[in-house]
Amino acid sequence: MDYEFPKPPRSLVGKVAIVTGAGAHGDGIGNGRAIAILLAEDGCAVVCVDRDVALAQRTVEMIEGERGSGSGSGSNNNSSSGGGGGSGSGNFSGSTSTSTSSNNNPGPILQSEADSGPSLQSEADSGPSLPSEAEADIESGQPPPANHAAAVTTTATSTSTVAVPIAVAMAGDVSVEADCKSIVDSTLQQFGRLDILVNCVGIGGAAGTAVDVDMAAWTASMHINVGSMVMMAKYAVPAMRRNAIEPNWLYRGAIVNMGSVAGLKGGTPHLLYPTAKGAVVNMTRAMAAHHAADAIRVNCVCPGMVYTPMMYAGGRTMSEETRTARKNRSLLKTEGTGWDVACAVRFLAGPQARWITGVILPVDAGVTAAVGTDIPKSASVNG
Numbered sequence: 001m002d003y004e005f006p007k008p009p010r011s012l013v014g015k016v017a018i019v020t021g022a023g024a025h026g027d028g029i030g031n032g033r034a035i036a037i038l039l040a041e042d043g044c045a046v047v048c049v050d051r052d053v054a055l056a057q058r059t060v061e062m063i064e065g066e067r068g069s070g071s072g073s074g075s076n077n078n079s080s081s082g083g084g085g086g087s088g089s090g091n092f093s094g095s096t097s098t099s100t101s102s103n104n105n106p107g108p109i110l111q112s113e114a115d116s117g118p119s120l121q122s123e124a125d126s127g128p129s130l131p132s133e134a135e136a137d138i139e140s141g142q143p144p145p146a147n148h149a150a151a152v153t154t155t156a157t158s159t160s161t162v163a164v165p166i167a168v169a170m171a172g173d174v175s176v177e178a179d180c181k182s183i184v185d186s187t188l189q190q191f192g193r194l195d196i197l198v199n200c201v202g203i204g205g206a207a208g209t210a211v212d213v214d215m216a217a218w219t220a221s222m223h224i225n226v227g228s229m230v231m232m233a234k235y236a237v238p239a240m241r242r243n244a245i246e247p248n249w250l251y252r253g254a255i256v257n258m259g260s261v262a263g264l265k266g267g268t269p270h271l272l273y274p275t276a277k278g279a280v281v282n283m284t285r286a287m288a289a290h291h292a293a294d295a296i297r298v299n300c301v302c303p304g305m306v307y308t309p310m311m312y313a314g315g316r317t318m319s320e321e322t323r324t325a326r327k328n329r330s331l332l333k334t335e336g337t338g339w340d341v342a343c344a345v346r347f348l349a350g351p352q353a354r355w356i357t358g359v360i361l362p363v364d365a366g367v368t369a370a371v372g373t374d375i376p377k378s379a380s381v382n383g
């Protein structure tokens with residue numbers, strides 16, 4: 001049925017995302033990894049950035065595995081349809097590992113072709129490339145090709161066709177500005193466009209209260225937790241500005257910044273983390289105002305205490321008692337995971353949130369919705 005006002009689509013087919021901090025220890029589901037997997041599930045090509053490229057590469061393999069097993073797949077070739085997600089065999093097919101080199105710094109590193117298979121660059125040299133086709137579309141102001149899988153290229157050494165990847169791992173330290181620039185440049189070079197930026201990198205940072213925190217560690221931590229998001233946006237926004245506005249999307253690009261419940265409320269033992277996440281929250285509103293005229297939406301997701309590898313891997317452990325205490329501080333008294341965070345990010349990044357910008361969305365089982373739920377009824381005003 002044709003509606004006077006068509007339903008917003010959900011599919012991300014034909015779109016390209018950068019997710020920073022997309023790796024995680026082992027096969028654990030961190031927030032960035034879950035976000036990359038869910039964006040790919042809806043047909044988006046995803047550049048998985050991590051300073052440890054092996055962790056991002058595992059994310060790419062997991063995306064590849066989901067596609068191989070058919071998990072989350074569905075036919076989803078038409079980005080203007082109102083249908084659901086699913087990567088399907090639509091736009092981008094296959095996954096690969098590729099990285100790029102920055103001219104003047106050690107980060108974004110070039111992975112050897114032996115490790116990662118034929119590189120996109122050498123494919124582009126030997127045949128028609130996706131980037132140049134996509135560039136042409138951007139320059140002409142036309143929407144991107146509806147099915148990028150048509151733009152497969154042939155390697156010089158093989159007669160088999162090599163599909164344009166749906167996910168690539170890219171090494172980069174987002175606290176280094178040259179890396180942020182290289183990440184965006186390389187994304188444009190490989191995919192021809194950038195639609196979504198998820199600024200997921202964040203660290204616990206400097207320990208202590210105002211009395212005892214080390215100020216050099218404070219400055220470095222603020223730079224990683226806040227400055228990195230500014231630097232990624234600095235290069236991503238001009239790239240997004242080049243996108244045509246599609247009738248059903250109504251926007252050129254979307255940025256989702258990773259905040260935290262710690263940035264909304266007090267109660268954390270160390271001063272740096274809640275201060276930095278509080279800055280991310282209001283930076284999101286300021287960015288939303290700055291870039292609305294360019295039809296770029298900027299939103300923020302604030303997770304509660306989700307159980308990610310940050311909590312139990314890399315030399316850290318968490319007792320069952322602590323885990324239970326974390327669950328019980330919420331209204332729902334259940335444990336959240338990276339998937340819960342990723343579902344919110346996917347929504348805010350996609351066209352179903354096309355009329356939403358400047359929003360701060362807690363994903364916290366109700367932690368920020370109420371206080372004092374454990375006190376007796378007799379303590380209330382009407383007893």
Ligand SMILES: NC(=O)c1ccc[n+]([C@@H]2O[C@H](COP(=O)([O-])OP(=O)(O)OC[C@H]3O[C@@H](n4cnc5c(N)ncnc54)[C@H](O)[C@@H]3O)[C@@H](O)[C@H]2O)c1
Binds near residue numbers: 031049202311338
């Ligand atoms: N886990 C939680 O309970 C929780 C709660 C609220 C908010 N968050 C936020 O979610 C985000 C991700 O948390 P997580 O626990 O999933 O992640 P994590 O700590 O497991 O880190 C994910 C990845 O980020 C990479 N990384 C770290 N610094 C980087 C840098 N400078 N450049 C590039 N990559 C870098 C790491 O190598 C790692 O693979 C953070 O912003 C965090 O503050 C987490």
